[in-house]
Amino acid sequence: MLNLVVCVKAVPAPSIAAKLKIDPATKSLPRLDIPLVINPLDNHALEAALQLKKKSGAHITVICMGPPPAGNIVRECLALGADKGILLTDSAFAGADAYATAYTLAKAIEKNGSVDVVFCGMASSDGATEWVGPEIAIFLNMPVVTMVREIVEDQGDEWIVKADFEHGYRKVKLKLPAVITVTRNLNQPKPLSFSGILKARSKEITEWNHEKLGIPVERIGLKGSPTYVTEMAHLESRRKVEMLEGTLQEKVERLVQILSDVGVV
């Protein structure tokens, strides 16, 4: 039976996204006291694991790094059909960039035991670096394919997948164990079911902090982040308006001049 891990992130709910204020000191988003949802692309990652479970049998562990309220997201994943949940929660994890996050997740995956495939959403709706999945693969010394839109062959330990590439796709053969990051084209996640919510009652959620993972604080959170955001700003685009004056001929000449200046003609 396959051992699958799905990395999920708790992100701010879209309904309040527009009202969020970024912390001016850390340049990060607050995650306490705001409604959290499963990162949308991680939903697709979990659905991929669930479809494999239904088709060939698999054990699915969901791992989420976040503050204590992110435990609700792990519970939701169990209600959707995952078998086991791990919440990595520790104030020392706060402020982590993609590198420190990937390191922490990789350590948790190692501690959890043998794995055949690690599924990640291609990007999160808040950070959107697309780096975490590939960095997990590096830490675990596994091959990685990003932007997977179709799993063509999934029997045995050599899979074939299609991954987005510019205006088309590339077909990739990869040997397990491996990391796959997925796009929304891969599948249509199924909704929560009431019987799934009841079944989740008997499923286990384990909490690990940095001590349980056996990792030093220098490698995690803000302290373990080689990159940090120095500035965040809104890009504003405004329209430049010029009303063309004069006779029809004068207007045409002026219009041709404008178009020529910007290289259109």
Place this chain on the structure above:
Amino acid sequence: MIDFTFTEEQELFRKAAREFAETKIAPHVPTMEETNRGWDEVVKELAEAEMFAVTIPEEYGGLGMGYVARLIAIEEIARVSVATAMMYQVFGLGFEPFIKFGTEEQKKKYLPKFATGERLATVAVTEPSGGSDPKGCSTRYKKVKGSYTLNGRKCFITNSHIADAQVILAVDEGNPEAFTTFIVEKGMEGFKPTHEEHKVGMRGCNTGESEMKDVAVPAENVLGGEGKGLKVAMAAIGDVGRGGMVGCALGLQQACLDASVKFSNERILYGKPISNLQTIQNKIAEMKIDLEAGRLLGYRAAAMQEKGGRTSNEFAVAKYFTTEAVQKAAKMAVDIHGGYGCMEEFPVTRYLRDSFVVGPSAGTSDIMKVIIARWALS
């Protein structure tokens, strides 16, 4: 110390119910409004989403999730479609006499099929002579060699034309003090749904009349015991029927508030959104206060019901409060929308019409006050 918070599981349940309502029920609303039909499609969606199994015990194929979960489900569905919520809550009302008063044979025969949505149920008490006085019921039965013959008419019955089994209250022809509830099934000779209602609101919610002409009902279809019919009917209506109307009212109130907040933030007058105007803020505050208070009353009663107690009094208070509040909220929502509140493309017009039907369903406000006064004076 009282904990007023929902559990993690209840919050998940609310999320699932909301997603269901928004993705599976909402697309059917325009057709239901235009044609006063569409119930087959929404019943199918409810069945696929396991909605019918919520209060049916696990040993009979249900999920056994309880009455708080039921109220959450009805509230979330009502936010999108009160017509669907009404049908759904009355299906649950139909199951309840089987759960509470059914024999083991009746439970095994009916509940598993109710749980999957393969068969549907309703309760029929109201008659042309009145529903506020169930003792005034004129549908009568006569015992004939171990079975019963029923004659009469029921009206304003939700799901009358789609229920497979109706729990019908009737009076003994020979004894006006003896009432019995019978399971009358579609296809029984002499029993048929007749007139279909066209209501001012809740369009697409099937409502109509049923007629019984010398319907032969076998003894095993007596529900709750001969002569115990009033107890059976009123327990179902008082606890589950009223509780369902609380859910319908709460969901509709939330819809009125959401629409009013959205419109008042977008509508610009005097250079600012009208949500800046105190007169609009007063209305929104009133809606919010009533909604919070109604939720406390409703969920408190549902939590007590889950513990096994009778809650018809508590639900009478919650039903009175929330159904009166939703009629006020719908009127205020239309007022906030100004001229747009008269245009059918804005949902508040539907909310206003729906609120009129929420009021008298499962007992008028005046009857609720009679019940509450009796409670206070006892």
